[in-house]
Amino acid sequence: MTDPAVSTAPTASDPVPSERLIGDLPRRTPREAAELIPERATLLVSGFGGVGYPKLVPEALAAGDPRELTVVSGGGVGDEIDRDLVESGDMRRRYPFVPNEHAREAVNEGRVQFHDRHISRLADEVRFGGIREGMVGERVAVVEAVAVGPDWLIPSTSIGHAPAYVETADRVIVEMNRAQPLELARVHDVHVRADPPNREPIPLSDPLDETDGPAIRFDAGKLAAVVKTDRADDPYEFREPSAVDETIAENLRSFLEVEIGRNPMLASAVNLQFGVGSLGNALMGALADIEFGDRDVAYVGEVVQDGLLDMLDAGDLRGASATSLALSAEGQERFFENVAEYAADVVLRPADISNAPELIDRFGVVGVNSAVEVDLYGNVNATHIRGTHIVNGIGGGGDFSRNCRLGIIALPSTAVDGDVSRIVPVTSHVDHTEHDASVVVTEHGVADLRGKSPRERSAALTAVADPSFQDDLRAYRERAGEGGNTPHDLGSAHSWQ
Amino acid sequence: MTDPAVSTAPTASDPVPSERLIGDLPRRTPREAAELIPERATLLVSGFGGVGYPKLVPEALAAGDPRELTVVSGGGVGDEIDRDLVESGDMRRRYPFVPNEHAREAVNEGRVQFHDRHISRLADEVRFGGIREGMVGERVAVVEAVAVGPDWLIPSTSIGHAPAYVETADRVIVEMNRAQPLELARVHDVHVRADPPNREPIPLSDPLDETDGPAIRFDAGKLAAVVKTDRADDPYEFREPSAVDETIAENLRSFLEVEIGRNPMLASAVNLQFGVGSLGNALMGALADIEFGDRDVAYVGEVVQDGLLDMLDAGDLRGASATSLALSAEGQERFFENVAEYAADVVLRPADISNAPELIDRFGVVGVNSAVEVDLYGNVNATHIRGTHIVNGIGGGGDFSRNCRLGIIALPSTAVDGDVSRIVPVTSHVDHTEHDASVVVTEHGVADLRGKSPRERSAALTAVADPSFQDDLRAYRERAGEGGNTPHDLGSAHSWQ
Structure with missing residues (x-):
């Protein structure tokens, strides 16, 4: 690498170069x-x-x-x-x-x-x-x-x-x-x-x-x-939050307000991460309604989505650390028109720093991620439909779920217009293990899994499933019987997928 | 906490107190x-x-x-x-x-x-x-x-x-x-x-x-x-390494010698972790035969088992960092008779430091852990027999598998005297996901999964299964067809457990 002392590279104290092309460069079509x-x-x-x-x-x-x-x-x-x-x-x-x-x-x-x-x-x-x-x-x-x-x-x-x-x-x-x-x-x-x-x-x-x-x-x-x-990005399009999204956000808000009041790690500051996507964006937007008291609140995640800009504008958020401005076209326009102001509160880092286990631990991040399905014992499938067809990939979900001090999975209780339960006997794929999901939030409530044995977890998770599937989940649990720390009836385990 | 300046607590520079009971203490039966x-x-x-x-x-x-x-x-x-x-x-x-x-x-x-x-x-x-x-x-x-x-x-x-x-x-x-x-x-x-x-x-x-x-x-x-x-510990008893253990150790040795020669992270030093148990102990013992050249070799794990003492005695190991002297009765006796000498090379830490993701990353640890079973796509069950009955628990296996730079799963290809394959279509429980197992070693060879797609992984893992189960694994793979990134036939997925 060229000696930094003789490089023309911009520095932290003087970050914006005078021109976009500096020096003798190999210009090509x-x-x-x-x-x-x-x-x-x-x-x-x-x-x-x-x-x-x-x-x-x-x-x-x-x-x-x-x-x-x-x-x-x-x-x-x-x-x-x-x-x-x-x-x-x-x-x-x-x-x-x-x-x-x-x-x-x-x-x-x-x-x-x-x-x-x-x-x-x-x-x-x-x-x-x-x-x-x-x-x-x-x-x-x-x-x-x-x-x-x-x-x-x-x-x-x-x-x-x-x-x-x-x-x-x-x-x-x-x-x-x-x-x-x-x-x-x-x-x-x-x-x-x-x-x-x-x-x-x-x-x-x-x-x-x-x-x-x-x-x-x-x-x-x-x-x-x-x-x-001079071709612009082709960025995400976010759908409007659904009624289910809004109920999930409300349940998350209620949980966080209680938790903030009793968890010593959250006594003076709250560092939050939300996963990528429309639900994540809706949940970020709901942050503005939480009573944080005089705590410093920061977003410590991998993407800045539109939902954060309102909070930044209102001064409700101290700032955001991420690796991408994953904004919609409108969000990008809003950010670009005020880059210098936003830059005071927003920092982008290489993704191995924004998602570093070391920092997620150090700053006591509370991680909120979504999933395809969760099983009765808290195992989380975030990537595969019916165990076979990949959706996006694990992305940073495992970085945050595994290393954050409080890992929350937020998801609608059903898919396919209510025909499929997202709370299932056994997930068809596992991306985050039962050790990494502490709390599961659906539109039907909050399952706090912390310290619960698998038997206790299955009851808590059944209670946040859609009511139309709860009897079937209890029937599975009965078929599974009482043998083992994590009772299963493997013969019928995947009949839901 | 009492002011450290007025405490009688021993310090790093003067670690051994003059007596075992110091000061006015509440002695009780x-x-x-x-x-x-x-x-x-x-x-x-x-x-x-x-x-x-x-x-x-x-x-x-x-x-x-x-x-x-x-x-x-x-x-x-x-x-x-x-x-x-x-x-x-x-x-x-x-x-x-x-x-x-x-x-x-x-x-x-x-x-x-x-x-x-x-x-x-x-x-x-x-x-x-x-x-x-x-x-x-x-x-x-x-x-x-x-x-x-x-x-x-x-x-x-x-x-x-x-x-x-x-x-x-x-x-x-x-x-x-x-x-x-x-x-x-x-x-x-x-x-x-x-x-x-x-x-x-x-x-x-x-x-x-x-x-x-x-x-x-x-x-x-x-x-x-x-x-x-004055009651002594009731420590582990290790069984003698079996012929299968020794073949696994030999396959691991061959793999590590090649890897050390080509991986820039291992050019000057090799920091190794092995899981707890008789196989782990046997694998540690096999380290002495590896050609490390002039590299510094250290054990960076959670337990010091007997297998490490020979290497420490021979000067083949620079030292060991762990949280426990998980030695046999003989190993403990050997250590106790020479505590001061061993103390120069061995350090015990709190378990949140010995197993810290931050340090496993920083020192580029190569982690070797065992498992109950591994599926065709590299998902690892380390804790549950038939998905239900827990063996020991995940322990530190997830800390090292998830955060080390090279995660190796070493296991015999079969259990129950050869009646049960440990390479299966779908694991009945997942402790380490497909993202965290890079290499799988059995007595039949080494499956290097790094960068392989799920389809390619299934071929590599079938090749290290016991030959008597390989046809059945290929038959499962055929039933699973070609739909999806991770083909499965969920209906028959758990017929092996």
Whole structure:
């Protein structure tokens, strides 16, 4: 890496560069950049929460010669990657997340080999062989930026694992996107850890601390192409909260108000995380109604969704730490018009920092995540319909559920217009084990599982199932009998899926 | 807490006190001490790996008036707790581990309410309501020590969660055990973290660093009784390694030698953890045959078992960090005769430090744990026979499998004299998800799952199953078809259990 002392890279004290392109850069068209990528390669792309991903180079790749590509992102990306490269047949492997319907369909049909990975670990997995089977051919990082120099770049609306990908790559291709405000540099804090076993503690004593400035640095020799673009992100669309969402939010609010009053860990400050998606967004929005008293409240998660902006505007939230501005088009517009003001309270970090088990523990995060289904003993399926068809992938849910001090699963009690119970005898897949879900909230109430034995858990969870399924759940529990710490009737266990 | 400046507590620089009983202490008989415990109480006891647990007070409790007790230990303890208090009917609830056959039977029959919890989190769970349902009545810590003063004690052969238990307790009862060498003070490093959200990073830059000395400190007013004893631990008995154990060890050795040569994280140092038990002990013993080159090798786990002592004696191991000397009777004798020498290389820590996700990540630990069964997609059942009957509990397996950089599951391919395959279509319980098992080793080979899609995983895992079950596994895979990222035939999924 170039000596930081002679680099032109912006720093924490002076984060916004004077121009978007600084120094002698290898300017290329999207097609020229795509042609630099060999026939067999691993594309390490920026993007998380559907924003901040490269657009023109993947599109040019899909239109070009056939390739065999592994595509590794931080999280969700747009159609130029997860539709176009699938339809062209170039994408052979994909990690770690597939919210896009085109890529998801290809994964579920076996046309693309996929494995969902914990977000917090992906940076190290790319560095140390954790997805060895998929790391094929040359490693090319393709990263969207708001500014770039010979040995640095500043990410756009998300950071994800771009720092690790740029570090691991043989070559780096940058899409400099003028549709993303240069002022986003004020939001980023790119801390990169040393490798184990010489890794140091993450130097944050408060979830909103900033230490390193906005630049992702790299060896100048790696920069293969800089492509200009002004194509906007294709971000999430959130549906309006349903009546069920609002009842879940109300139950969560009641629970949190009681818990805040009795849990010594929450006496002076509350650090909250919410999972990605429309329910998560609705729950974030409901935060504004909670009586936090004089406690400091911060969002310590992986994505800033629209639901948080109102609280930030009202001063109800001290700030937010995340890795992505996973906003709707309107949310993005609102943020972009006031980047400097929001930047005072919002910090984006690399995803291995935003989701670090070490920090989730240190700050006593209360984690709220959703699920496909929960079983009578508190095992949580967050990814697979009927055990087979993947929805999005585990994402950061396991990082927070496993490491937070209070893990809450919030979900509607039914799916498919009430025809299917989401409280089931046995989940068809397990993403978060019975050890990691402390509290389950549905529109029918709150099951506080903390310290309960499996027998006691089954009663508490039956009580928050939809009333139309409670008799069936009790019948399963009777068939299971009293043998063992965790009674089951395995013969009929999966008859619900 | 008493001002440390005026306490008589031993320090890191002067760890061994001149006497075992220092100051004006409330000396009691076991029966007198037991009578201090109210009818309804939560007993927070020392003990981990079957050693360092209190003996006389639980025995006296079992012989005394009826009680309703919750018993929370760090890990495994002896018969005075897990047999006598079960048979007396006093134990109503138990956390987090039941290797003892008497307690386990009561749990599986529903006479004792039990939930297994991650070892790393139990200290915080006791502090912050994580096992709320079980924390009944007065909280009484009962801790075995080698020395005690008015506001401190030095633990004996294990630390477990004694620091958190003493901190949380309303009253503290100490069993000062003369059968445990006073020199064990040299082995202990009792670092206690501040509570979230003001928790600081754990101040270790090397897995063998020592910072705080051997004393567990507490408010002098809490010390209710000091009981003298000289009863020895009732430690583990290890069986001799079987031929299958030795073949698994050989396959693990071959894999690690290749991995060490290609994984940049392991270029200069290798930090290894092995799970508790006879197979773990056999695998530790096999470490001596691995070609580590000039790498520093350390054990970074939760228990020091006999298998490590040979390597320490031969200088093949730089040292060991753990929370328990889970040695056999012979191993204990060997250690006790040379405590001062072993203390130079061995450090015991509180279990929330030995198993801290933060440190497992920081030091790049390679974790090797065993299991009951593994399914075709890499989900791991470590605790439940046929999904219902608990064996020991998850213990620290989830701490290491989830947070280590390379998670290895080592297990025989069959159980019940070859009648039952441990590689199954679907596990009947999940303790470590498909995201956390990177490599599976049996006596038939090594399945390297890293980066493989579920379809590819099923082929790799079938290849390390016992040959007599491979056709059946392939038949299941055919019935499951090609629908979904993780094909299953849920109707026949549990026909193997």
